[in-house]
Amino acid sequence: MTDLSVNICGVKLNNPLIAASGTFGFGHEYSEFYPLSTLGGISCKGITLKPRLGNPPPRIAEGKGGILNSVGLQNPGVDHFIDNDLPWLSQQGTAVIANIAGNTVEEYCMMAEKLNDTTVDMVEMNISCPNVKHGGVAFGTSCDSVASITRAVRSHCRKPLIVKLSPNVSDIAEIAKAAQSEGADAVSLINTLTGMRIDIETSRPILKNNTGGMSGPAVFPVAVRMVWEVKKAVDIPVIGMGGISTWEDAAEMLIAGADALQIGTVLFNDPYAPIKICEGLSAFLQRKGLKSVSELTATIKPW
Amino acid sequence: MKQVKKYDSQPFELVKSSEIAEGIFDLELKNPQLAKITKPGQFVHIAVPGKVLRRPISVCDVNGDTIRIVFRIKGEGTRILSETRVGDKLDLIAPLGNGFEINNDKKYAFIGGGIGAPPMLYLAKSCAKAKESYAILGFANKSAVILENDFNDVVKKTIVTTDDGSYGVHGFVTTALAEIIDEVDEVCACGPTPMLKAVSEICSKNQKPCQVSLEERMGCGIGACLVCACKVKHGGEEEYLHVCKNGPVFKAEEVVWND
Numbered sequence: 001m002t003d004l005s006v007n008i009c010g011v012k013l014n015n016p017l018i019a020a021s022g023t024f025g026f027g028h029e030y031s032e033f034y035p036l037s038t039l040g041g042i043s044c045k046g047i048t049l050k051p052r053l054g055n056p057p058p059r060i061a062e063g064k065g066g067i068l069n070s071v072g073l074q075n076p077g078v079d080h081f082i083d084n085d086l087p088w089l090s091q092q093g094t095a096v097i098a099n100i101a102g103n104t105v106e107e108y109c110m111m112a113e114k115l116n117d118t119t120v121d122m123v124e125m126n127i128s129c130p131n132v133k134h135g136g137v138a139f140g141t142s143c144d145s146v147a148s149i150t151r152a153v154r155s156h157c158r159k160p161l162i163v164k165l166s167p168n169v170s171d172i173a174e175i176a177k178a179a180q181s182e183g184a185d186a187v188s189l190i191n192t193l194t195g196m197r198i199d200i201e202t203s204r205p206i207l208k209n210n211t212g213g214m215s216g217p218a219v220f221p222v223a224v225r226m227v228w229e230v231k232k233a234v235d236i237p238v239i240g241m242g243g244i245s246t247w248e249d250a251a252e253m254l255i256a257g258a259d260a261l262q263i264g265t266v267l268f269n270d271p272y273a274p275i276k277i278c279e280g281l282s283a284f285l286q287r288k289g290l291k292s293v294s295e296l297t298a299t300i301k302p303w
Numbered sequence: 304m305k306q307v308k309k310y311d312s313q314p315f316e317l318v319k320s321s322e323i324a325e326g327i328f329d330l331e332l333k334n335p336q337l338a339k340i341t342k343p344g345q346f347v348h349i350a351v352p353g354k355v356l357r358r359p360i361s362v363c364d365v366n367g368d369t370i371r372i373v374f375r376i377k378g379e380g381t382r383i384l385s386e387t388r389v390g391d392k393l394d395l396i397a398p399l400g401n402g403f404e405i406n407n408d409k410k411y412a413f414i415g416g417g418i419g420a421p422p423m424l425y426l427a428k429s430c431a432k433a434k435e436s437y438a439i440l441g442f443a444n445k446s447a448v449i450l451e452n453d454f455n456d457v458v459k460k461t462i463v464t465t466d467d468g469s470y471g472v473h474g475f476v477t478t479a480l481a482e483i484i485d486e487v488d489e490v491c492a493c494g495p496t497p498m499l500k501a502v503s504e505i506c507s508k509n510q511k512p513c514q515v516s517l518e519e520r521m522g523c524g525i526g527a528c529l530v531c532a533c534k535v536k537h538g539g540e541e542e543y544l545h546v547c548k549n550g551p552v553f554k555a556e557e558v559v560w561n562d
Contacts, residue, residue, distance in 0.1 A: 022528065022529075023523070023527065023528055024527050025526065025527035025528070025529070028526075029523070029525040029526045029527040029548070030525070030527060032308055032309055032310060032311075032525070033308075033311065033312065045529070053541075053542065053543055054529065054532060054543055055532075056532070056534075057519050057520065057530070057531065057532040057533070057543075058519065058520040058530075059520070059529075059530040059531070059532055060356075060520045060521070060522050060528075060530040060531075061520070062354070062355060062356050062380075065355060066355060067355055067356060067522070069522070069528070069530055071528070071529050071530055071532075074529050074532070074543060206520075216355045217355065265355065267523065267527075268355070268356060268357065268522050268523045268524075268528065269350055269354075269355060269356070269357060270312070270350070270394075271312050271396065271525075272312060
């Protein structure tokens with residue numbers, strides 16, 4: 001039998017598939033389809049220090065092979081998450097990753113402190129949200145700012161710390177190195193690419209926020225390229241995401257350099273995608289004579 | 304694994320399809336397990352071949368193992384759906400959302416504006432006092448009128464209004480509602496936002512409860528992705544709820560209407 005489990009920063013995942021933050025809420029809705037242990041982990045909806053209302057609708061638009069969203073981090077706040085969502089989620093047999101976003105470095109640090117003594121398995125620091133006015137992607141686009149926020153949060157965070165990177169940068173490998181040098185345990189990438197759609201009849205953008213973050217199959221080749229570049233630049237685990245929708249995509253992302261994967265947009269089309277991807281990966285490993293999914297990681301043979 | 308799921312993603316077989324007005328399609332889809340648990344006001348989320356997002360469409364009627372949906376071609380996704388052939392299967396997540404609350408002792412006015420008319424049919428059929436209730440259906444013109452006979456079979460009286468006067472009463476559904484509102488106990492409505500807002504104002508003036516079914520661009524359809532936001536107020540507090548999970552039916556007085 002093939003082994004789909006992976007170990008990321010000392011946390012064992014049942015399989016390499018983690019539900020991407022913002023696509024899976026806190027898990028309740030998808031548990032209607034299958035036990036959440038079907039997934040290796042769940043990166044929860046991004047939480048902030050205080051509850052956030054989010055952006056006005058419409059918050060979603062579609063393009064060829066992709067979608068744009070501008071939710072704007074609507075969430076009930078870190079305390080509500082810890083008290084109301086986490087206890088249930090921690091009993092579902094899947095790794096729980098708290099995704100945190102702040103307006104200031106201090107807010108990230110305060111949230112990391114609050115999560116230290118909880119059952120959260122890992123913390124994912126979101127410095128790449130394109131849909132909020134303050135903080136968000138502003139922390140994630142220069143090496144200096146990534147280094148300083150990683151250093152600050154690291155000093156408060158006793159959980160394994162993942163830094164989630166923005167693709168809206170000129171050199172993502174340099175950003176990843178900055179995160180690693182200040183103590184990140186892993187990096188995850190890519191967050192959404194900023195994009196826009198316009199209604200030609202009204203000349204109005206479809207999104208009330210005008211712009212949004214693009215995800216879905218159309219961004220997959222960009223994500224593969226960036227995961228490959230980052231894997232070559234760092235020694236810490238790389239969690240690859242961006243448009244994965246089939247087991248073939250999952251295999252490709254692993255080969256490019258991912259140690260684990262996140263899937264998001266595909267769930268909107270097919271909630272059962274994680275089961276299909278795991279089955280496909282297992283069969284592929286068997287056909288290739290590999291015992292463990294980790295044996296695929298970074299096996300790319302570049303020209 | 305849960306024994307009884309509230310909703311699931313399953314194949315439905317297309318058993319009947321027709322174009323009932325220009326660009327408006329009437330489909331009957333079969334799935335024994337999910338059709339029978341579908342309630343009035345709920346919707347289905349349909350995977351469209353070649354599209355990343357599903358298309359949410361309200362349920363027009365349920366007959367045994369089949370659900371009926373009536374939708375308008377609005378873009379490429381709905382056009383692809385309209386081209387589905389009888390015998391083909393579509394993947395639906397169903398049933399989704401909260402339906403209307405129906406009180407068996409009440410007489411209703413069921414109001415549908417344009418493509419908002421279909422979900423009112425199953426609701427009217429499920430109402431104990433349908434034969435003492437009204438349907439008010441508003442359309443742009445005569446060629447857009449749909450489902451009049453279906454409603455005629457169910458309610459005491461169906462009033463059709465057209466914006467240009469080419470059929471039925473010349474004017475909006477609100478004109479017709481104002482005339483019969485004293486004869487009903489509650490109003491349920493689905494249609495364009497300005498219509499819902501106007502209906503809600505008439506109900507408020509006449510102190511009649513009103514339930515409205517809202518629409519917003521959707522992602523997951525089950526309440527996880529939070530894109531289909533709708534502003535509501537409880538007491539003095541405003542917050543964004545979500546059309547797919549908290550709705551699509553809301554109490555009209557709680558809705559904060561968009562500009």
